[in-house]
Amino acid sequence: MIEGDQQVAPDPEHPFVKDPQAWKRSLQFQEMLFTKGPVVCDDIEQDPRLGAEFREYLMNRGRKKFLAIPMFVLGEVRGFIGIQHVEQGAYRPEEIELAQALAHHVMMATHAAELAEQRRHAVLLEERTRMARDIHDTLAQGFTGVIIQLDTSVEALRDEEPEEAAKHIRQARELARESLTEARRSVHALRPQALEKATFADALRAIITNTTAGTSLRSDFQLKGQPRDLQPAVEENLLHIGQEALSNALKHACATRFQARLSFDSDAVRLELRDNGKGFVVDSANGGGIGLIGMSERADQIGARLAVTSKPGRGTKIIAVSPYQQLVMK
Template sequence: MNLSPPSGGVAVISRYGVAVLLAGAAVAISYPFRAHLYTTPLLFAAVFISCWYGGIGPAILTTIASTAAIHFLLRLPGRGFTPDVHDLPRLAEFVFMAAVAIYLVQARKRSEQSVRQARDQLEIKVNERTADLQREVNERRRAEQAAQTAAQMAQSHVDMLLHSVDVLATEAAPATFIGEMLRTIGHHLHAQQVRLWLRSQEDDSLHLRIAIEGEQQIGLEPNHPFVRDPQSWHNSRLIQEMLFTKAPVVCEDVARDARLAPDHRDYLTNQGCKRFLVIPMFVLGEVRGFIAIQHAERGMYRAEEIELAQALAHHVMFATHGQDLSEQRRQGAILKERTRMARDIHDTLAQGFTGVIVQMEAAEEALLEEDPEHAVRHVRRARDIARESLGEARRSVHALRPQALDKAGFADALRNVIQNRTAGTSLRTDFHLDGEPRHLPANVEECLLRIGQEALSNALKHAHPTEFQARLAFDANAVRLELYDNGKGFVVDRVNDGGIGLLGMKERAEQIGATLKISSEPGVGTKITAISPYQPAAG
């Protein structure tokens, strides 16, 4: 039963009016049958309905009216209306029952209201929980989709990495590897063209390294604005944005992007390019170039496409930087070999020519003194020195050990070189050996021998001494070579960095970890000391 009374002032009147009508109706119905019926139930029903419909106030009014009706109006004829003490229990019973009914009805209404409130709250909570579950389901779906996308991206990265390793293992030329990686980028991103641009570290110009269209490598496109003017990229707002943010830059509409210069837009439009993606490439945190990926259809780049392009760009930069380092190492090796050959040629041919000149001058003096026998002897020595120097030059080309060390030990080889170069001349030479000779590494013997040859050659060419002394000492911790001449001498600071001879001696000393000291004084002579510590035994 769900009776809802009106609200407001009309509600009050209606509730009390209904109470009066109910009481009156109960009396009217009960009155004709007062002699035959028990009238209390109808009046009790009126109280019950008034309480249910109108509340406590109308119920009390109905109770009072019903009590009065029972006491005064429903009395049997002949008894009058004088109060009778015998009627009091009946009236008290009715009032008690009415009060209990009112209490129960109000309790029922409060209970129903509590149930409705609990139901409403439960419904709200259910709706909230349902919404939470729906949000959680949606989030899980999005997470699953993101995880699936990430897994696909990871698989793509793995596939690209494996492909890169396969290409690196099968392609010997780095340029071929780079071209293959650009083809891979174009294939997986369905690109129209892929270009690799690199910055020059010398003048910060931009150079097109490789351009790929489809599966083919194309020419270097002389009409491209950046190719016509390698410095014009500094005026490109789009490229400058990439340099500033150090992040990929997207152009999704070539025709309307205000960051493009007019000549650049015209060039791309003529090629049928509708959008493109620029991926920076880094070396030690610095942008050294970028990859431009062109597309012939309009659309938006997805985040996973940009991430994939970045991952592949790292592979390309790795290969490009490796190729540059390889080229630098190759150039360094060429320069090192040229330096070695120049030093060896100086140590062989130049020093040999010095010995030839000394012997020819001695032969000339012998002829002037009418001593043809000594003259012939000097000419033969000059010939032998020339042949020996030519042989040493040939051996140096192939980086072979000096012939003098192959024929004798280090001390004897040094002694023989000094004697052969100065035999028959007025130069007095002296060679001293101190200590017990020890076995030295081949490179140490060769470098010390070359230092001794150069010191002797410089003395013969420039100092014109009358004495030349060499001392080879095997000390406790190092081998020491001292070379002295009493020639003209020189100021060391003025020629410290000049001449292949002095520079060659320093380089050879550095090769074996030796210390080289050159002291000289004009008019007194020159002393050169090389000290090479013994190398620890292996194991």
């Protein structure tokens, strides 16, 4: 509340403060909602629209007249500005216009604050989604590789092959370290380490080779066309889509064969991923254990087309096609 030129706390004795719903029962404010225009009260003592409690409150504080100006946001009344005066006399048209201009500025400031808060929440939600997706793509997929390597080492020990078992344990330890590093980088929104050390094609090839090493899943990587420089976001998201497809083949599909083909066509880069696993009904998959939602979100981020084809007993094929984007030189 503003009194004179000073901001003061709301008066706890104000009828609308004591009962926040009271203004809805006031004839003046019902008129304001109906006409969507200002309510002018030139004489508080004589105006029949005033309720007894509100009239008494105003008169006890020496008020003689008041204005109520509605504030609209996107066509809805979101509140009003009440202006009270201790001077007698009717309001002049220019005073009413000035009050309406003030209400308009307050409305714009209020709407801007609401939009800023919505943007803040949207940014927070986007960051939470990114972190959840990245954690899934690093820790969850990394642990899949670790578990597979440890299971393979147990089988080697049963077959009395200690050297083979030790090799898989070392591989599991390395995968765990890499996953932890990637999780830390993800928290800081850093580029995947694999892409810092190698080209996109080599990074994808290495991840497939290292993850399937010593497992029953036989992998094949093919590179078609002349590799081109891609936007960092394109490389990162396609890499994660490839990781997710590989992880699904290992965890869920019971596949024995995984094929990855990276093609640099004339107008787009194409990533094709296939396995010969048990497949699933695409329309009934919710992505909870398959990661389809995450792959779809990553494709959307880079404007790529994502197609998932699968049938029970027929394996799964995933194709992501990302049109080339002009690199921004810094």
